[in-house]
Amino acid sequence: MKRLTYSGTVAMAALLLNVLSEGLVSAQSSKSIFPQAPGMQTYTYRRGMKTNVEASLDSIKALGITDLECGVFPGKTAAESRKMLDDRGMHCSSFGGGYEALQDPEKLREIGRNAKIMGADYIMLAWILKKPPFTIDDAKAAVTNFNRIGKQLKDEFGLTFCYHNHGYEFQPYENGTLFDYIVKNTDPKYVSFELDLLWAAFPGQKPEELLNKYGNRFKLMHLKDLRKGVPGDLSGGTSVENDVALGTGAINMPAVLKAAKKAGIKHYYIEDESSSFATQVPQSLAYLKSVKE
Template structure:
């Protein structure tokens, strides 16, 4: 059966207070893997001990753009090897980092260089989208620019289903267009709250989670990872409902 992971950013406040204890809670919920968004000062060796004791595997790590070069990149790669992680993901661009198409080209160059370096470590590099990459800039779609300007053999994709749909693009079509580039799929569901689109408990919104899981198998996507950013109840309770919903679809 396909493994389902949790992006720990979903429960960032819990992870920041007690990362090791939170890993145990995530395992007890029924998750098979976790995707990191920082270790909050805990050593990779300590984290790895808890991963081993709980049986959790690693489904990638989000690393800020400014850590994808120089000595910072080597430090992160060494850390990922200890964790047993084979995927480093650039998760977000600040407004200052994405003012022009040339900015996106520079991002692509950074990812190309990082992916070339990380290849010898057995670590892949990927780009994670939000909605802004899908809005035209200087007559072009920045999302396309990133993947046209990066080496398809080296730089991969983590497709966020919610943000693609939020911007008016169909995740299924993007997966077909960029065949084999996607190695990680963010199962982020969508609902409407006070006339606004918000993320919601995975499997309880309007997006076709079952269809995404089927496509993930067809396209041989390595990781399916639940992420949620908006909560109406306790985040721990909602992400537990999410994994229950998704596993019921498998």
């Protein structure tokens, strides 16, 4: 009886050790906050794209990145641009459009047609400020325009319209900001958002708090970090050299990535506007692979 008890105890201990070991491995593997490959905003490669689109795409592909936010490539048609992507196993998921063009129904249709040819699911708008400061009248006009633009894009092309914050929208207004006003007064059926981390942090916001506040209204994200110690403002502008490698700047990137996952962000794009992007982008990729909960 004692021998059986001892044997049973040993067997139980071995089983428990095995379960704990498997649990530890599982816990360790689940600690990666960002296990997927990010996409790329091709504005990062804007200089090279103007002179050699093929080489720029090859450079991005060499990093293991195949998901792009882009427009029709310089000197190419939408069909030619799509073929260049297809030849490389790459995909345009988000397509950029300008504010004035999107307000014109016919030009909007051209943008929509090109986006569909490119294979995109989203239309991104990144700038609406005509002259500073951004005012409540600007915000009200944006709400009206965004709802109409988003409805036309959804009804005619099945595309989702996303507005990309650029910092100036965080002017204080009532108990929040003008950005809050825009989010609350646009129709979620037709208007979504792309969160640019740098352009939330620069005017003094915490991107993770915006993600927690508005959840799945954010569909897309620009992965960017802001140099530490840079004084912010509401201008929507700062030196491109204040873009730094992810994880080295002022933004609490682990908190942002956790909140983004919870919010259900569909596409993440690295955007590095600095002259050091060739060295910083690989650093950012390495950081995303290494960051743990």
